[in-house]
Structure formats: structure tokens, C-alpha cells
Amino acid sequence: MKNIYSIGIGLIGGSLAKDIKALRPDVIIHGISRKDSTLEEALALNLIDKKATLDDLKNADLVIISIPVDATVKLLPTILDLIPETGLVVDAGSTKVDICKVVENHPKRRNFLAMHPIAGTEHSGPAAAISGLFQGKTNIVCEVEKTTFKLQEKALKLFSDIGMRIRYMNPEAHDKHIAYVSHLSHISSFMLGKTVIDKERNERDIFDMAGSGFASTVRLAKSSPAMWTPIFKQNKANVIETLEEYINNLSHFKELMKQDDFEAIYKEMESTNYIKDILNGIH
Amino acid sequence: MKNIYSIGIGLIGGSLAKDIKALRPDVIIHGISRKDSTLEEALALNLIDKKATLDDLKNADLVIISIPVDATVKLLPTILDLIPETGLVVDAGSTKVDICKVVENHPKRRNFLAMHPIAGTEHSGPAAAISGLFQGKTNIVCEVEKTTFKLQEKALKLFSDIGMRIRYMNPEAHDKHIAYVSHLSHISSFMLGKTVIDKERNERDIFDMAGSGFASTVRLAKSSPAMWTPIFKQNKANVIETLEEYINNLSHFKELMKQDDFEAIYKEMESTNYIKDILNGIH
Numbered sequence: 001m002k003n004i005y006s007i008g009i010g011l012i013g014g015s016l017a018k019d020i021k022a023l024r025p026d027v028i029i030h031g032i033s034r035k036d037s038t039l040e041e042a043l044a045l046n047l048i049d050k051k052a053t054l055d056d057l058k059n060a061d062l063v064i065i066s067i068p069v070d071a072t073v074k075l076l077p078t079i080l081d082l083i084p085e086t087g088l089v090v091d092a093g094s095t096k097v098d099i100c101k102v103v104e105n106h107p108k109r110r111n112f113l114a115m116h117p118i119a120g121t122e123h124s125g126p127a128a129a130i131s132g133l134f135q136g137k138t139n140i141v142c143e144v145e146k147t148t149f150k151l152q153e154k155a156l157k158l159f160s161d162i163g164m165r166i167r168y169m170n171p172e173a174h175d176k177h178i179a180y181v182s183h184l185s186h187i188s189s190f191m192l193g194k195t196v197i198d199k200e201r202n203e204r205d206i207f208d209m210a211g212s213g214f215a216s217t218v219r220l221a222k223s224s225p226a227m228w229t230p231i232f233k234q235n236k237a238n239v240i241e242t243l244e245e246y247i248n249n250l251s252h253f254k255e256l257m258k259q260d261d262f263e264a265i266y267k268e269m270e271s272t273n274y275i276k277d278i279l280n281g282i283h
Numbered sequence: 284m285k286n287i288y289s290i291g292i293g294l295i296g297g298s299l300a301k302d303i304k305a306l307r308p309d310v311i312i313h314g315i316s317r318k319d320s321t322l323e324e325a326l327a328l329n330l331i332d333k334k335a336t337l338d339d340l341k342n343a344d345l346v347i348i349s350i351p352v353d354a355t356v357k358l359l360p361t362i363l364d365l366i367p368e369t370g371l372v373v374d375a376g377s378t379k380v381d382i383c384k385v386v387e388n389h390p391k392r393r394n395f396l397a398m399h400p401i402a403g404t405e406h407s408g409p410a411a412a413i414s415g416l417f418q419g420k421t422n423i424v425c426e427v428e429k430t431t432f433k434l435q436e437k438a439l440k441l442f443s444d445i446g447m448r449i450r451y452m453n454p455e456a457h458d459k460h461i462a463y464v465s466h467l468s469h470i471s472s473f474m475l476g477k478t479v480i481d482k483e484r485n486e487r488d489i490f491d492m493a494g495s496g497f498a499s500t501v502r503l504a505k506s507s508p509a510m511w512t513p514i515f516k517q518n519k520a521n522v523i524e525t526l527e528e529y530i531n532n533l534s535h536f537k538e539l540m541k542q543d544d545f546e547a548i549y550k551e552m553e554s555t556n557y558i559k560d561i562l563n564g565i566h
Contacts, residue, residue: 209450243537250470260519
């Protein structure tokens with residue numbers, strides 16, 4: 001694996017490039033982006049060695065796609081057309097059903113590995129790239145059996161080497177479960193931010209009263225709408241289901257308060273405290 | 284200020300004791316708690332110098348109350364009865380209307396200062412006490428004009444010295460605004476945790492898929508139900524109002540998704556991204 005092409009060099013693509021370069025100094029990272037200014041920034045930050053275009057993909061040993069999931073669905077078939085028989089394409093998208101579906105009958109399907117590295121921050125763009133982001137994190141790999149064994153082996157070795165544990169799952173299970181543990185958190189955070197901002201418009205200075213608890217709970221509301229809108233679109237049915245359950249739980253809590261049933265309120269919280277044990281396993 | 288009595292020596296009381304002792308080594312911190320085991324733990328952790336009981340309050344220069352807000356409402360009048368004319372009582376409760384109300388006609392009202400230091404973590408108990416918790420944080424002081432000037436001056440100097448900035452507010456404004464920036468965050472976090480835990484019961488292992496974003500958003504769901512139930516009870520009307528607005532915003536987001544209006548979804552998130560600038564000011 002000598003020539004790696006990184007399509008999208010923001011938080012995920014840039015952080016992957018950083019870790020891969022640190023691990024394998026002989027590798028050449030070629031950056032591809034819609035915007036030349038992004039490439040220039042990535043060069044200046046030393047995330048990539050060279051600028052490239054899609055036409056250069058004929059020389060690729062590995063292509064890493066880290067762009068919004070709607071753009072991945074659009075570009076992926078073309079990228080597979082362009083790479084050599086010996087090349088592998090992986091994507092890092094937060095949805096897997098639509099992405100796997102768009103290449104299910106592609107003649108080079110076996111040159112594609114569908115992945116979702118569960119790692120990130122609320123920041124975006126090349127400047128958001130950080131070293132060691134993937135250390136100890138989970139990389140979900142879908143439909144592993146559809147990828148040429150030797151190619152998957154090389155890729156999984158690389159992602160293990162940068163610290164990830166690999167978990168296998170089918171695209172449907174991935175999209176269903178990730179709606180709960182990731183997509184819903186983003187919406188809850190965005191809407192919490194909105195609720196408080198709306199209030200702030202009428203009542204000045206309430207943010208002076210906000211502490212670290214509020215900051216933690218709305219942190220994800222800083223996330224990129226360009227990245228998240230297509231995720232919600234592609235995972236619409238699952239996300240709506242989680243939202244309905246979340247709204248029902250909130251409404252139930254509100255009803256208990258209206259009925260002055262604070263014993264039940266106590267129990268609701270007590271039974272959720274169990275999240276402590278769960279979170280101990282998450283970084 | 285030589286003899287300080289700390290009623291409740293958990294996260295807040297314990298952290299205050301730590302900072303005050305570091306700043307003023309000559310002060311003696313006396314601990315009072317319902318449970319002797321808590322006092323023993325606080326002694327072992329060096330949070331307090333001595334164990335005490337309510338009867339000892341006759342020697343108090345300063346009493347700091349950091350217990351659940353329902354217990355504060357119950358105990359505060361008795362505490363005021365017991366302290367000397369030269370003593371001051373402050374509380375650190377997350378609600379202010381009921382606490383101020385219960386002593387409005389107390390003969391020693393001028394020996395009480397109502398406070399809310401906006402600081403904390405999701406942990407509780409003496410072992411949760413940490414140094415420097417209040418550095419750079421806001422201390423909201425209510426009805427300052429009702430406290431003897433010399434006593435408020437001493438107390439505010441002490442809380443400034445441990446790094447807090449003081450903000451003045453009436454109890455009604457405090458309870459209304461804190462519902463948005465603190466109480467609502469706790470409910471959103473608890474109910475998010477519940478939604479995902481309920482799902483986990485049927486679908487195993489989904490927490491393996493959770494990343495740091497989820498961890499951050501549900502962090503507050505580790506908070507103490509004993510501390511939070513009486514807060515929601517005392518601030519019922521305001522909390523229900525914020526919950527209704529939050530649920531409306533979530534339902535609107537869900538409707539936009541159902542209508543495939545992802546342009547509006549994008550705008551919802553984009554306009555909330557402005558939270559970035561706001562959070563820059565919060566630790």
C-alpha cells in the first residue's frame with residue numbers, strides 16, 4: 001500500500017491521514033476535494049503529501065472516502081470504475097444501507113469495503129483533524145464477505161494498527177442501531193440548543209447562567225449541517241422511530257410532573273443511572 | 284470567619300470545603316450530615332476537620348448548606364434559629380424561590396444569603412469533591428438586599444477568592460432561566476439514556492457502537508435522583524414550560540423529516556450552530 005487517496009480531508013479523512021502517515025512514513029497520501037482551498041489547507045497542515053483529482057485514482061492502492069453520505073452515494077460507483085483491479089475503496093460514512101445498495105451490482109463490488117469508524121468530535125474541516133482519534137474506538141465493517149479477502153485483510157490490518165477494534169454487522173442492523181446511539185443524540189442536542197437560543201432571544205443573558213452540564217449536553221449542536229442533513233435523509237425511517245420513542249419518554253416525564261408523581265420521576269432517573277456502567281466502556 | 288459548618292459534604296459542599304481550606308488554612312470546617320458514614324468519609328478525605336451536629340451551630344461564623352433543596356426548605360428556618368446573631372447561613376441550592384420564601388418572615392432573615400454556584404459534575408458524595416471546581420464559574424446571589432451588608436460582604440469576598448464571579452438576580456428570574464440552561468439539560472439527558480437503554484433490552488450490544496458524542500450527551504443521566512427530584516418538584520411550572528418547548532421543537536423536526544423537507548432540517552441545524560459562539564464562554 002503505497003498510494004493512498006483521501007477523498008475528503010476534514011475531521012475524519014484528515015485524522016485518518018495523520019495516523020496512517022505516522023504509522024507508515026513511506027505511504028504517499030494524495031488529497032482529493034471539491035474545493036482547492038481545502039486541499040491547500042490540508043497541504044499546509046501536512047495532512048496530505050500531494051493534491052490529486054479523480055483521474056489519478058488509476059494509481060490508487062487504497063481510496064478512503066470521508067465526505068457527506070449523499071456525495072458518497074453519488075461518487076462511489078465512479079470511483080470504483082476508476083481504480084485499478086488491485087485497488088480498494090473504503091468509506092467512513094455514518095449510514096451504510098444506501099451506500100452498500102448503490103454498488104451491490106457494480107462489477108468491482110469486491111474492491112469496496114463499507115466501514116463506519118465510530119470516532120469524531122463536533123468540529124469539521126481539515127483544521128479539525130487530530131492524531132490518535134481512532135485509538136481504542138470501534139470500526140464497524142459491513143458486508144465484509146462481499147470484499148476480496150486479500151484486500152479486506154490489508155485494510156483491516158491498517159485500521160487495527162491505528163488502534164481500532166473491528167466489529168462486523170449488516171448494513172440494516174448498523175443503520176438501525178446507530179440511529180439510537182448517534183443520530184438521536186445529535187438531534188436531541190440540536191433541539192436543546194434551539195430551545196435555549198429561542199428563549200435567549202427574549203430573555204437576555206441566560207447563557208451566563210449555563211454551566212458545564214449544559215455545554216456537554218449541547219456540544220453536538222456544533223456539528224456540521226452539511227454532514228448531518230444527508231445522514232438523517234438516508235436513515236429517515238430509523239431516525240423517526242428513535243425520535244418518536246424519545247418524544248414519548250419526554251412527554252411521559254412531563255405528565256408525571258403534571259400529576260405531581262415525583263416518586264415515579266425519582267424511579268425514572270434512578271433506573272437510568274445504570275448508564276454509568278455503560279458509559280464506563282466508552283471514551 | 285473561623286468556624287465554618289458545612290451541612291452536606293458531597294460534590295458541592297465537599298468541593299467548597301476543599302477550596303476554602305486551601306485558601307484559609309486557619310479556618311475550621313465542621314461537617315454535619317444525616318449519615319455518620321458520610322462524615323467519616325469526609326474526615327478520611329480531609330474535607331472536614333471535625334464532625335458536628337446542629338446543636339453546635341451556636342458557634343458558627345458561616346454555615347454552608349449543600350443538601351437536596353427539599354431538605355434545605357425544611358431545615359433552613361431551624362438553622363437560622365440556631366446560629367448566633369453574628370453568623371451567616373448560605374445555601375447552594377439549584378432552586379431559589381421556595382428557599383427564599385420559607386424564610387421571608389424569619390426574624391434572622393438578614394443572616395441568610397441565597398446563592399447558587401453554577402458548578403458541578405455528574406458525580407455525587409464526598410468522594411466527588413474536587414479542588415478548583417468553582418474557578419471562573421458564576422455564583423448567582425438572590426435577594427442580596429435582604430442580607431446584612433457586613434455579612435454579605437464577607438461571604439462574597441470568600442466566594443470571589445475561590446474564583447467565582449458574582450451575579451445578582453431575583454429568585455423568580457433565577458428559577459425561570461435555570462430551568463432552560465440546567466434543569467432541561469438534565470431531563471433531556473435522562474430521557475435520552477432511557478430511550479437507548481430501553482432499546483438495548485431488546486437489541487443487545489448497541490452500546491458497543493456508542494461513541495464520545497453519545498457519552499457527552501447522556502453524561503448528566505448519571506446525576507443523583509435524590510438531588511434532582513426535589514429540584515424538579517420545586518421548579519415544576521418552569522420545568523414543564525421548557526419541556527413543552529423542547530418537545531415541540533423535537534416534534535417539528537420529526538415532522539420536517541416526515542415531509543422530506545431536508546432543506547428546512549439543514550436550516551434548523553445551521554441556525555443552532557450559533558451555539559458555538561455561546562459555548563466558547565462556558566467551561
